[in-house]
Amino acid sequence: MDAHRRPLTDRTPALLAEGYAWLPNRMRDSTGSVVRTRLLGRPALAVRGPQAVRLFYDEGHVQRHGAVPAPVLDTLFGQGAVHTLDGDAHRVRKELFLPLLNPDRVAGLTEHVAAAWDEAVRTWSERPRIVLFDEAGLVLTRGVCAWAGIPPDAVDARSLARDLVAMVDGFATPGPRHLRARRARTRQETRTARLIEEVRTGARTAPADSVLEAVARHRDTPEHPLDTRTAAVELLNVLRPTAAVSWFVAFAAHALHRWPAHRERLRAGDGAFATAFAHEVRRFYPFAPFLGGRTVTEVTWHGESVPAGGLLLLDVYGHHHDEELWGDPYTFRPERFLDRSPGADELIPQGGGDPAHGHRCPGERITVGLLETLAVRLARLEYTVPEQDLRIPLRRVPTRPRSGFVVTGVRAP
Incomplete structure (x- = not known):
């Protein structure tokens, strides 16, 4: 029988068991940066490398509609989110988000989060120990809510932070974490929809030009404003990814603990090194294991094919640890990003392309x-790292230091 016609074994159980190593393990057993497999009952082709990134984002071959599994929509993104759209519908919805990303708006969010961090640090010094991952989630939530124009009396920041983190923490894993994520999603969509409705009816006033106002007023077409639940989903799709930066904050602390020589350049305020350090944290530490899209035509890559209606999987973790692309991928070296900015199809922790x-x-x-x-701010903070479990398990998706990175004796700079 032709090798391309042989029945494929469904590898979903192996994915659940192996986590981030699932696709790299398959790649090692193949003849190149491509693997045929089956996932969630559908034929799949897994690819890696900058050219594969360009293939993955070619809407003539791959679309998102129908590709994101329902459990992921019900926890991470929300039903009807921008992530599920293609073509003109995707571009129109994305226009809601793009104005938020001009340099002034980004700087404004950074200032709000920095102020929330500085305020939190003053309380950390009074506590015997803090779990940095948890505290970072709360800081980020407080900062993004203030930036987005959400009235302080409309949300409980601690409860919201806990739910936003739970949505990310449980999207890829069956069991208690996934159930917590579903409950968090339902709870916050209900609360956020209520807030959107209050803005639309005039019961609350959203600050002019705020994220809250933009989401409440957005229309996909002149005749069709977003329904209240979808508007809530998209507002959460601003808040949730900001809270998710808590993973990278914990990873940054982990990196500074393992390689403390980087601390001095960050303390000195070297902006170029801070950018390079941020890029290397996002490359070196695992976050998304892979991305998936639905094939709308038969796709062939390096001699392997997947039919229309199958899945194309982009191996993100393997891409970021590819010897050919990075030279020394298992060495944490921010300097690799000092000489040049990473190409659009090279560093892809949040996707590739434009x-x-x-x-x-x-x-x-x-x-x-x-x-x-x-x-x-982490580099300038004085603290002690007590004995704890700082392992980062690759079977857990999304992973993080097991302990959440505990620190004691915090001393504000």
Whole structure:
């Protein structure tokens, strides 16, 4: 029987068991940067490398509609989110988000988060221990709510932070974490929809030009404003990814603990090094294991094919640890990004291609800006790292230091 016609074994159980290593393990067993497999009952082709990134974001071959599994929509993105759209519908919806990303707006969010961090640090010094991952989530939530124009009396920041983090933490794993994520999604969509409705009816006033106002007033067409629930989904798609930067904050602390020589350049306020450090944290540490799209035509890559209606998987973790692309991928070396900015199809923790026209996350600039700012503040903070479990398990998706990175004896700079 032709090798391309042989029945494929469904590898979903292996994915759940192996986590980030699932596709790299398959790639090692193949003859190149491509693997045929089956996932969630559908034939799939897994690819890697800058050229594969361009293939993955070619809407003539790959679309998002119908590709995101329902459990992911019900936890991470929300039903009807911009991530599920293609073509003109995607571009129109994305126009809601792109104005938020001009340099002044990004700087404004960074200032709000920095102020929330500085306020939090003053309380940390009075506590015997803090879990940095948890505290970062709260700081980021407080900062993004203030920036988005959400009235302080409309949300409980601590409860919202807990739910936003839960949505990310449980999207890829069956069991209790996934159930917590579903409950968090339902709870916050209900609360956020109520806030949107209050703005639309005039019961609340959203600050002019705020994110809250933009989402409440957005129309996909002149005749069709977003329904209240979809508007809530998209407002959460501003808040949730900002809270998710708590993963990178924990990873940045982990990097500074393992390689403390980087601390001095960050403390000194070297802006170029802070950017390079942020990029290297996003490359070196695992976040998204892979991305998936639905094939709208038969797709052939390096001699392997997947039919229309199958899946094309982009191996993000393997891409970021590819020897041919990075030279020394398992060495944490921010200097690799000092000489040049990473190409659009090289560093892809939040997708590849052009964020204005494709599916690359439009909030990537925000992530980098926040991580630059908070990495410098981390480097300037005095604290003790007690004995704890700092392992980062690759079977857990999304992963993080097991302990959440505990610190004691915090001393404000």
